[in-house]
Amino acid sequence: MRKNIVVGNWKMNLKREESLELVSAVLSKLPEDKNTEVVFAPSFLYLYKIAKLCSDFERVKVSAQNCSKEGKGAFTGEISSEMIESSNGDYVIIGHSERREFFKETNADLVQKINMALANNLKVIFCCGERLNQREESTHFDWVKQQINESLFHLSVADFNNIVIAYEPIWAIGTGITATSEQAQEMHGFIRTIISEKFGNEIAENTSILYGGSCNPNNAKDLFTQKDIDGGLIGGASLNADDFLAIIHSF
Ligand code: PEP
Numbered sequence: 451m452r453k454n455i456v457v458g459n460w461k462m463n464l465k466r467e468e469s470l471e472l473v474s475a476v477l478s479k480l481p482e483d484k485n486t487e488v489v490f491a492p493s494f495l496y497l498y499k500i501a502k503l504c505s506d507f508e509r510v511k512v513s514a515q516n517c518s519k520e521g522k523g524a525f526t527g528e529i530s531s532e533m534i535e536s537s538n539g540d541y542v543i544i545g546h547s548e549r550r551e552f553f554k555e556t557n558a559d560l561v562q563k564i565n566m567a568l569a570n571n572l573k574v575i576f577c578c579g580e581r582l583n584q585r586e587e588s589t590h591f592d593w594v595k596q597q598i599n600e601s602l603f604h605l606s607v608a609d610f611n612n613i614v615i616a617y618e619p620i621w622a623i624g625t626g627i628t629a630t631s632e633q634a635q636e637m638h639g640f641i642r643t644i645i646s647e648k649f650g651n652e653i654a655e656n657t658s659i660l661y662g663g664s665c666n667p668n669n670a671k672d673l674f675t676q677k678d679i680d681g682g683l684i685g686g687a688s689l690n691a692d693d694f695l696a697i698i699h700s701f
Contacts, residue, residue, distance in 0.1 A: 452657060452658045452680055453485070453486075453487050453658050453680065453681075454485060454487065454658070454674070454680050454681045454701050455486065455487045455488075455489060455614060455658050455660060455680065456486060456489070456682055456697055457488075457489040457490075457491060457513060457543075457616070457660065457681070457682070457683045457684065457688075458488075458489065458490050458491060458684050458688025458689075459543060459546070459662075459683055459684065459685050459688060460490070460492050460515075460688060460689060461548070464493070464689065466495070466496055469492050469493070469496045470496070470499065472689070472691055472694075473500050473503050473504065476488070476490075476694055476695060476698075477503065477504065477510065479695050480507065480509075480510070480695075480698065481699060485701075486509065486698060486701050487510075487511060487681075488509060488510045488511070488698055489510075489511045489512065489513050489540070489541055489575075490510070490512050491512075491515050491541070491543055493515075494514060494515075494529050494534075497512055497514060497534070497537050497538075497539055498537040498538060500512055501537065501538035501539065501540075505538070511540040512538065512539050512540055512541070513539060513540065513541035513542060513543055513575060514534045514539050514541070514542040514543070514572075515542075515543050515546070516529070516542065516546075516549060516563075517530065517534055517542045517544070517566060517567055517572070518531070519559055519562035519563045520562075530566070530570075531563075531566045531567045531569070531570035531572055534567075534570070534572060535570045535571055535572055540572065540573060541572060541574070541575055541614070542572045542573075542574060542575070543575045543577065543616075543683075544560055544563050544564055544567065544574050544575070544576055544577070545576050545577040545578065545601060546577045546618075547618060547620045548623075557597060557600035557601045558600070560576075560601040561600070561601055561604065564576065564601060564602070564605070564613075568605075568612055572612075573612045573613070574612060574613050574614065575616055575660070575683065576602060576613055576615050576616065577616045577618050577662070577683070578594050578597040578598055578616070578617060578641075579597075579617055579618040579619045579620050579623075579662075579663070580593045580594060580619055580620065580621075581621065582619075582620070582621035585619065585621065590637070591637070594617070594637065594640070594641065595640075595644055598615070598644060598645075599644075607649055607653060610645075610649055610653060610657075611653070611656070613657065614657070614658045614659075614660060615641060615645075615657060615658070615660070616659075616660040616661070616662050616683040617634065617637050617659060617661055617662070618661075618662035618663050618683060619637075619663050620663075622662075622664050623662065623663050623664070623685065624664070624686060625663075626664050627664060628663060628664040628665065628666075628669050628673075629661070629663055631672045631673050631675075631676050631679075634661045634673055634676060634679060635676035635677065635678055635679060638659045638676065638678035639677075639678045641678075642654045642655075642657070645657055658680040658681065659679065659680055660680060660681045660682050660683045661673050661679050661682050661683070662682060662684065662685070664686070665682040665683075665687060665697065666686075666687045666693065666697070667687070667697055667700070670682060670696070670700035674701055
């Protein structure tokens with residue numbers, strides 16, 4: 451059975467005290483009887499502290515927002531998967547469209563990062579998604595297939611079990627424009643089909659596929675009730691405890 455997961459990607463927001471307050475506010479109101487996994491993706495700087503705050507909550511995990519493609523060495527300013535793991539991180543987000551666009555990360559770079567993360571016992575939240583012009587030209591399915599194929603399909607079945615996919619249409623990220631639940635479901639169903647063709651039906655059925663892109667308390671329920679949408683990767687709305695909690699409670 452695949453998991454429902456809600457991830458809060460804080461990006462480069464929140465000072466230390468604000469971060470700790472937000473985590474405490476969310477932890478104090480988590481649904482007790484729910485099966486949903488909640489993941490905080492704070493700045494690297496607070497990851498260890500936040501992992502400690504969350505350590506008594508079995509269904510709460512902590513993610514880094516990025517990792518180096520290198521293992522260790524003379525790479526000033528980089529953070530390795532080994533460091534994330536030793537700071538009690540559980541996940542790392544890889545392939546976010548902001549990293550692809552602003553830091554020019556290619557599918558080949560992502561392969562190295564994914565391999566490094568998995569070798570250091572981290573789970574990977576792999577982001578994919580098309581630009582608006584690609585959707586308008588109806589090349590969005592081919593594009594997403596290529597992203598997944600080039601960055602994930604070299605993995606063994608055992609490693610693929612540690613992958614969560616986040617479908618994030620770029621035109622919906624931070625814009626206030628959400629994909630309709632039908633558009634999102636259509637892409638999620640497609641992603642599950644290509645995973646099934648590569649790794650078999652059982653693996654595909656067990657892979658959590660999250661939606662990201664202006665998800666908020668008003669649209670989360672509609673999205674999460676689609677059969678192939680297993681949760682969300684939440685940016686802006688994860689910075690507010692009430693909004694993030696409302697999204698978590700949408701299952
Ligand atoms: C994101 O950046 O992963 C994201 C989904 O952002 P937002 O929710 O703000 O659109």
